[in-house]
Amino acid sequence: MSVAKKICLIGRFAVGKTSLVKQFIEKQFGEKYKTTVGVSISTKNLTVENKDISLVIWDIAGFEQDGHYAHYMRGVHGLIWVLDGTEPESFKILETINNSLPEIKQVPSVCFINKCDLVDEWVIKESEINSLKEFNYAVYKTSAKTGENVEAGFTKLASLLLSSL
């Protein structure tokens, strides 16, 4: 019996959370944007370093509502912060949420800077990326479209969760 872990994807709307999950699980990508309402749940079984893990992925809607994350993030084991390299507003989320939910600082997390296929349009500076590393175990430049670093990012988090057992 594999161990089950709850992970949450958090990020501003339209950064590509749902697309990343879809890429990770189904290896598919769609250009069309359908915003998530509430939360969308999927599961994925992985074997990392010879250990089985069952990820229960909570893809939480990005539309900020006061404190709505709190409910969905209860008991979370791992976090994926998702930023959009082309959207400066999306960087603020880490700070906002870390402020409102200080306890989640303890939770293992990785950060995805998404849409790296559009790297020409990126507005994020290297210094900013470095500061992200302070909060996270790892920072990945990902693309839900090409699949770049998607599997690597999720697997990294999974191994973090397994090592914390």
Next chain:
Amino acid sequence: MSKERDILKSLLLKEELEVLNQLKSKLLSEEQFTDEVAKVLSSAIKRSQKTDPQLEHALEKPIKKGVLRAFSESKQSIIDALLPIMGQLIRKTVTNSIKQFVSDINRAIEQDFSIKSLKWRWQAKKAGITYPEMLFQKTIRYQVTDIFLINKDNGLLIEHAGSDDLLKDNNAISAMLTAIQSFIEDSFDSEDAHLQSVEIKNQNFIIATGPKVYLAAVVKGNPTERLKQRFQEIIENIHAEYSEMLLQEDTYQNNLELNDFLRRNLVTKSLSDKQKEVNTLPWILMLIALVTGIAYWSYTRNQSLKNIWQKSSTIDGLYVQKIERKDGGFMLYGLLDPLADTSKLSDDAVTFVTKPYASLDEAIVQKRINQALSHYQMVQSRFNNGLLTLTGEINHEDSQLLLTRLYSINGVNHIDDGALVKTNPPTDQPEEDLSPFFDQINNAFIRIPDIKNLALIEAQLGFIIKNLQLLEEKGIKMQLTLIGTSDCAGLLSDDYSLKRANTVKELIGASLKENGFINTKVKKCTVTNQTNNKSLLGVKFNLKGL
């Protein structure tokens, strides 16, 4: 003149005129008149209602019109006015009919006194609930096919009992249910707002929430309020008994004790229990009916077969080996004496597949004896146990013949003819008169205009051959001479005549057993005629008995 009269008038009627003028002005001023009428209107209506039956009639139309207009012009205020009354009215009617319905049901239930119902009555008494309540509990149908025990915080599945592949991904289901819970708490901004039931992937979940974990049960059918209560009790029990394990995530989905506990609370039989009791009855009845039907059918089938056996065993001269059913009828195999009388079975669609044999059944032997005796009307017989007793009288000559014949009958072992009187044969037996056959032949003349036309000759010979055959059969000894005749118109007439006679002889002889008694000759021509006469060409007959 008129002036004086006016003065006089005013002197005499001054006061009256004043009153009159007052009245006049009163009546003429509409306003004033209305005022006056208004004063008396209600009492006038009252009074005329008593005295004048036409009043209501007269008022009906304008009032109706008025009311209708009022309705259409000020709906809302009328509705407002009616609402309190209507609401009460409706409530009253509805409660009354519900009361009626409930009391009808209760009466029906109370009148149920089956053994089961008595048991339930007893259980209801023990549980301190009413019998109808118990009845509902016992009869409402549902199944609990799956139970999920879920961490209330993170939605991780703690244990699951039930069909494993029902929902495919139990982890996802647990998370989804939890997410929905969170969504509700979020939306109502209250931790006390709990999800009670939800449908996911066409599965109905009933949810019972505890402080740490909650329980989601997949329920098929109609869950009762009691079932929901039960789940609540279960979740409370779980918290009491397994409290420590509940938050140990490393034991999740690997806790056999907990899993066992959940499994025990699945309800998979409740449906069938009830169905057995209620629904099997008609089945049983049907089964009984069916079994009876089959039994009756095979009984009648057997009966009819038995019947045939019975009947055929009473038929003399019939030996039955087997009887089979075939295509709604029967095939009877065995031996059948040609003299047997099978008319008894003629109504039964029996096909005889039999071999002929000589039966020794007394009745058949008797028949055979009767056949043999049929020519001897003066002889009577009695047959018993192989002994044939003959009485009456018989021609002495015939008696030997008869006895030989009777002895040849199988089954006749012994013949007692002591009482059979043998008489001498009558000396002059009247001989059958055969002369007409002779005469017919002797008078015949066969015309043979063309010797090669055998068909014509044969056609004329028909009755001659017939007569000859008959006489031959009777053993009459005879001699037939065929005489060829001619018209004597040529030198070879006699030769032709002989040919004619021989041809006829051949034709006749072929149809007889023996033709040695036939000879031919020619009626010789003494003169030679000059003219041909074909009607004279032919054969004449001369038949004699010897």
